[in-house]
Amino acid sequence: MTGTIIDGKAFAEGLRQRIAGRVAELGRVHGVQPGLAVVLVGEDPASQVYVRNKAKQTVEAGMRSFEHRLPATTSEAELLALVARLNADEAVDGILVQLPLPPHVNAQKVLEAIDPAKDVDGFHPVNVGRVATGGGGLVPCTPLGSLMLIKSVRRDLAGLDAVVVGRSNIVGKPMAQLLLAESCTVTVAHSRTRDLPGVCRRADVLVAAVGRPQMIKGDWVKPGAIVIDVGINRVPAPELGEGKNRLVGDVAYAEASAVAGAITPVPGGVGPMTIACLLHNTLESCCRRRGLPFAAP
Numbered sequence: 409m410t411g412t413i414i415d416g417k418a419f420a421e422g423l424r425q426r427i428a429g430r431v432a433e434l435g436r437v438h439g440v441q442p443g444l445a446v447v448l449v450g451e452d453p454a455s456q457v458y459v460r461n462k463a464k465q466t467v468e469a470g471m472r473s474f475e476h477r478l479p480a481t482t483s484e485a486e487l488l489a490l491v492a493r494l495n496a497d498e499a500v501d502g503i504l505v506q507l508p509l510p511p512h513v514n515a516q517k518v519l520e521a522i523d524p525a526k527d528v529d530g531f532h533p534v535n536v537g538r539v540a541t542g543g544g545g546l547v548p549c550t551p552l553g554s555l556m557l558i559k560s561v562r563r564d565l566a567g568l569d570a571v572v573v574g575r576s577n578i579v580g581k582p583m584a585q586l587l588l589a590e591s592c593t594v595t596v597a598h599s600r601t602r603d604l605p606g607v608c609r610r611a612d613v614l615v616a617a618v619g620r621p622q623m624i625k626g627d628w629v630k631p632g633a634i635v636i637d638v639g640i641n642r643v644p645a646p647e648l649g650e651g652k653n654r655l656v657g658d659v660a661y662a663e664a665s666a667v668a669g670a671i672t673p674v675p676g677g678v679g680p681m682t683i684a685c686l687l688h689n690t691l692e693s694c695c696r697r698r699g700l701p702f703a704a705p
């Protein structure tokens with residue numbers, strides 16, 4: 409038996425098309441064009457790819473893209489000054505500072521300097537608090553996309569046992585909040601959890617966000633479970649040629665897909681949803697900032 413493969417690439421493409429339709433309508437009816445500013449500090453190769461893709465998909469959705477590429481030597485004060493300018497810029501509805509930042513910059517301080525109304529990453533404590541209290545804050549993109557994929561295979565999650573492996577501020581903690589809001593019974597597991605395989609085996613919904621290649625084995629998965637793999641790990645792949653790498657998730661996919669009811673692949677699962685949800689949040693912040701109605705696209 410192989411579980412349903414949840415095609416995040418196709419879902420993200422559909423979502424981006426629906427967003428583009430809404431953006432076109434905003435322009436026609438209200439003369440408004442959402443704008444997203446993305447800030448990249450330094451030359452991290454993966455971050456450069458993500459930022460390029462964000463800018464490309466922003467423009468394809470009909471939004472304005474403002475790219476700010478700064479050298480790795482940029483000081484915290486210079487970065488804070490840029491954030492202040494973007495906060496004040498009426499054409500900018502969303503601000504995203506690509507992570508990771510260089511070690512000499514206090515990332516939390518920079519994230520907290522972003523106007524919560526423009527915080528399309530949903531990392532500002534005001535949005536974290538609103539999401540935790542059900543108050544309609546901007547939701548971090550990866551957990552939001554993961555929830556959309558879960559709900560694409562099962563609408564009603566009430567009463568299900570959900571296990572989130574990983575407790576990061578970016579994925580694990582907000583994911584747990586979203587599943588709790590869906591009336592799941594949520595466990596957040598992490599590196600110090602006792603009997604992690606046993607805890608995972610209880611999960612009707614299992615979200616893996618630990619950053620360890622293929623750590624979650626097939627026999628940790630409850631038969632029929634929905635498995636969401638947030639991991640993006642580059643591992644050596646000598647079979648592809650000398651010095652080559654390939655991407656794997658946090659889940660041992662071949663084993664787990666034989667047991668799961670539905671599972672996301674890596675690549676092509678959660679990853680593409682992250683940028684689609686960034687556009688979703690930019691549309692949402694544009695509408696909310698201007699007092700226009702926003703309904704999920």
Ligand SMILES: Nc1nc2c(c(=O)[nH]1)N[C@@H](CN(C=O)c1ccc(C(=O)N[C@@H](CCC(=O)O)C(=O)O)cc1)CN2
Binds near residue numbers: 505549674675676683
């Ligand atoms: N400010 C932020 N920084 C970072 C975030 C974030 O949400 N906000 N998330 C990650 C990186 N990220 C977006 O920034 C991201 C990661 C992965 C993908 C994606 O499409 N992955 C593909 C594979 C891509 C590849 O081949 O490398 C997939 O999984 O299919 C998009 C965006 C860290 N920083």
Ligand SMILES: [Mg+2]
Binds near residue numbers: 549550682
């Ligand atoms: Mg992400």
